[in-house]
Amino acid sequence: MRRLIVLIVAAAALWGGYWFIAARGLETGLRNWLATPQVGWATEYADLNVRGFPNRLDTVIEKPVVTTDSGIAWRAPFFQAMALSYKPNHVILVWPDQQTVETPFGTANITTNDMRGSIVFSASTDLALDHSNFVIDGLRAAISESGEFTAKSALFATRLAPARTNVHEIGLDASDITPPADILAQLGLGRAAPAVIEQLKLDAALGFDRPLDRFALEGTPAQINRIELKHTRVQWGDMALRANGDLDVDRAGNLDGSITLGITNWKQVLTLAVNGGLIPQRQAKQIERGLALLSANRDTLELPLNLRGGVMSLGPIPLGPAPRLRQRQ
Template identity: 25%
Template sequence: MSDMTVSAGRRPRWGLFLPPILLLLLAAAWSGFWFYAASRAETAADAWRAQEAKSGRIYDCAKRSIAGFPFRFEVQCSGASVALVSQTASKTPFTAKLDNILVVGQIYDPKLVIAEFTAPATLTDGVTQTTFVVNWSKARSSVVGLPAIPDRASIVFDDPTINRLDGSVQVPLARAKSVELHGRLAEGSPSDHPVIETVMQIAQGSIQGVHPIFAEPFQADVRAKVTGLNDFAPKPWPQRFRELQAAGGHVEIVQSRIQQGEMIAVAAGTLGLSPNGRLDGELQMTVTGLERVIPALGIDKMLEEGVPQATLDRVAPGVKSQDLNSLFGALDRAVPGLGKVIKQNANAGVAAGINSIGTESVLEGKKARSFPLKFVDGAVVLGAIKVGQIPPLY
């Protein structure tokens, strides 16, 4: 009876080892899959770099490594550099160097890739040999849709600054609390006339060295749609712009809002390219606080000190500054003080002239003016006044 009990209580010992053996086999298979996928990722990255190089965009890493086992891939690129050889009309490269880039992808979600960038970055214009230093506290991007052409992409910078390098001194050019850029494929396909929707948002942005009015912090939110692209195939930007112009493509500003203090401006419209590669189109704008912009631009001070020729070339082509200043002097000689009175009242006249453009309106509960801002073969025209000139894109 006792022998039968002992025999019945015995179980095969191999059953105890089966779970760990299966676990080891699974771990070995998973490790093999991870390392195979990692090697494929490196091969795909090399193929992408070669394809981009044919279009004049040369990417490189001083040191590249892949980690993240077992559930994700972490591609580390130290000493990253980009040389844009044929992206502008000039064949002189525009180069950028970055300290480090970390790209992360999860095995269970291979179509989502997240990247983090380590500051600073240095940008060098090969034509002027001007160097810019870009800094930020945090920068990251995400791409959805890989390994195929992305469906959505975003990049966000916290506390970005741009400085121009003058010898060993960094001259401030621009800064912001945050800058965001988002894009998605709205219509079509990557290989057949894609339509792109984009959103750009800037918080507490400012630009130095252009005009004091731009140095004041502003908020910007611009939403646009780009049509007329043939495909997403890698190609130089001048070629892409020519294709867009030939196809009658354009950028539709669906909605934009810029606020600086009490001044608020909204705009919408369509911009295209002329055969010369310059901006053509029109934006319908509504602006509050326009009367504050005139003094901020310094028109009254400019008139009191004399009108520079460059300003006249912009707002009144063909008029010579010495002729206008001589006129003010002659008025003073004929009737003492008359020239000064005219100068002092000129700013009010300019403001009245701008306020006569367009129609009265209301924006966000405040009095405003609505008027068209036109782009004619690169010339920026406000009413009948030419206020700027934009260089060609190709």
């Protein structure tokens, strides 16, 4: 019995020592990383502590602020990252129910019923991303000078694609999305538009130029070099948009490839695209006439969206300059 007691005491002491070393190492590493200048963004906070003895490593960051060179800032009263001390590569993230995002176009005061995520990294010193999932319930964003944006729920998940290098499969499913009334008016829809976007679904894969590990945010961030849309669907009243196809992305951010678009109620979708700045106003009538011929005056269309050499076209109809991802030169 005495030996058993000695073994239990020794095991407890060893475990306590392990937890203390792991907690102090995690806290020191996080403080050093957050204090290191990064390309394009910076972080401030009031305090950072690691708690959870004896079986957890719970990191609490008080009053974090993340700012970017593009003038965007995220603020919150706290942020939590939690892991089991014997499984530190599986991290649970918890956001507060109130956050603020500041942009050059206005400030969004965000509230949620629940917002959390789970990230699993590889069991190595590089901590490469293996898979993740995030959930938001009861999202409300009061946007200055625009109104309120809401969403009933949103699910987002990723996983490292099997047998492919630096490719991550991603999925998004959001429901009951209500855009601000001012934005609807700006898009030329106003009261004629349905109040709620019923569904937004995305099934895709993104290729990166290097692994998404702990080095991916240091120096120049990891860059997307391929986009594969397997299934995308937006349902908004009697408007619907479906998309699938593949795009390559060069180092300058130019997109090259083709996406097949299926559009229901294409005239109203065209109005959205023009008023949202995706299609020049001066080309709207010409494009509408061309789409009317291609659709044989039906409400539905299925056409390829081609992106080549910095320009894009919808079937045979030129649309102008193609969007470009912000990539390194």
